[in-house]
Amino acid sequence: MQRIKHSSAETIKKFIVDILNGTSLGIVLTLIPSALVSQLLLLFAGNAIASKVAFMTTLIQSTLPLVSGFAVGQILKLTVIDSGAIALAMFVSSGVVKSTSNSGDMVIAGSGIILNILLVAFLATILVKLTERSFGHFKILLQPLVVTVIAGGIGLSTLNPISTVQMWIGDAVSYATNWTPVLMGAVLGAAFAFLIVSPLSSVGIAMAIGLTGIGSGAANAGITVASFTLALMGAKVNPIGGTLAHFIGSPKIQMANMLLKPKLFIPTTLAASTMGAIATLFKIKGTPFSAGFGFSGLIGPLTAYTESDKASITVVFIILVFVIFPILLAMMMKWLFMTKLKMIRAEDLKLTLQ
Structure with missing residues (x-):
C-alpha cells in the first residue's frame, strides 16, 4: 500500500513538472527571438528588412500559448491531436486575442496572461488524459472542440480575475518605489x-x-x-x-x-x-x-x-x-x-x- 501511494505521488509530481517545463519552454522559445534582436533593430529604424524582422519577432510572442501547449504535449509524449487540443484551449483563453467591436473584429497583441495560460495548461492536459480514448474514430473531430470549449471556456472565465490579481501584485511592487x-x-x-x-x-x-x-x-x-x-x-x-x-x-x-x-x-x-x-x-x-x-x-x-x-x-x-x-x-x-x-x-x- 505504501509503495502504491509513493508511486502515485511520483506520477503526480512528474505530471506537474512536465507541464511546468513545457510551459517554460514555450515561454523561452517565443520571447527569445524578440529579446535577441529588439535593440539591434533600433539601429536600422525605417529599413524595410528590419521592419519585417521586427514584425515577425513581435508576432512570435503572441504564439506563446500555442507553442507552450505543443511543448507540454511533446514532453508528455501525447499525440498531435492531444497536443493540438491543449494548445488551442490555452490560446483562446490566454488574453492574446481581444475583440475590438461588436462586429466580431479581433486583434492579436502581447503574449497573454501567463498565470492563466499555466492554469489552462493543467486543465486542458487533465481533460485530454481523461478523454484520450473516449471519442474513438471521431477523436480528430471532437476532442479539439471539447477540450477547447471546456478548458478554454473555464480559462476565459478566470482570465479577468487572474489579470486583476496580476495587477494587484504590480501595485504592491510599485509601492517599493516610494x-x-x-x-x-x-x-x-x-x-x-x-x-x-x-x-x-x-x-x-x-x-x-x-x-x-x-x-x-x-x-x-x-x-x-x-x-x-x-x-x-x-x-x-x-x-x-x-x-x-x-x-x-x-x-x-x-x-x-x-x-x-x-x-x-x-x-x-x-x-x-x-x-x-x-x-x-x-x-x-x-x-x-x-x-x-x-x-x-x-x-x-x-x-x-x-x-x-x-x-x-x-x-x-x-x-x-x-x-x-x-x-x-x-x-x-x-x-x-x-x-x-x-x-x-x-x-x-x-x-x-x-
Whole structure:
C-alpha cells in the first residue's frame, strides 16, 4: 500500500513538472527571438528588412500559448491531436486575442496572461488524459472542440480575475518605489528576480505599473544576477545552450525547478537584493519595457546606457553592473549554497529540454 501511494505521488509530481517545463519552454522559445534582436533593430529604424524582422519577432510572442501547449504535449509524449487540443484551449483563453467591436473584429497583441495560460495548461492536459480514448474514430473531430470549449471556456472565465490579481501584485511592487532609494533598489531587485522565474510576467507587471528610472534599473540588475546565478549553479548538469539561455534568453526556463524546489529562491533573492541596491547606488536607469528583461538580448544594459545620465554613467559602469558584479555574486552564491552549506545540488537545476 505504501509503495502504491509513493508511486502515485511520483506520477503526480512528474505530471506537474512536465507541464511546468513545457510551459517554460514555450515561454523561452517565443520571447527569445524578440529579446535577441529588439535593440539591434533600433539601429536600422525605417529599413524595410528590419521592419519585417521586427514584425515577425513581435508576432512570435503572441504564439506563446500555442507553442507552450505543443511543448507540454511533446514532453508528455501525447499525440498531435492531444497536443493540438491543449494548445488551442490555452490560446483562446490566454488574453492574446481581444475583440475590438461588436462586429466580431479581433486583434492579436502581447503574449497573454501567463498565470492563466499555466492554469489552462493543467486543465486542458487533465481533460485530454481523461478523454484520450473516449471519442474513438471521431477523436480528430471532437476532442479539439471539447477540450477547447471546456478548458478554454473555464480559462476565459478566470482570465479577468487572474489579470486583476496580476495587477494587484504590480501595485504592491510599485509601492517599493516610494521607499528610500537603496532599500527600494534591494526590494525591486529581489521582487523582479522572483517574478522572472514565476508564472507571472515580469515585463507585463513592469509595464502595468510604469516602472521607470532607477526602479527599472534595480529590477533589471536583480533579474540579471538571478540569471547568472542559476546558470552557474546548474552549468554542470545542463548543456552549454541551456546554460547560456538563462541570461541570453530568460531565466524563466528554470520556472519548474524553482516552483518545485523553493530553496532555489534563497540564493537568487540574496544576490538580487544586493545587486538591486548596487544598481541604485550607481544610478542605473531603465524603462518599463526594459525592466522585465534583465540581460536578455542586451535590453537591460543597452537601455540603461541610453537612459542614464551620460555625465556620470559610463560604459565601464554598465559592464560592472550587468556583467562583472553579477558574475562575482553568482560565484559567491554557488560557493556558499553548493560548496559550503551543501544546501543545493547541480541536479536541482537540471533542465528538461526536449
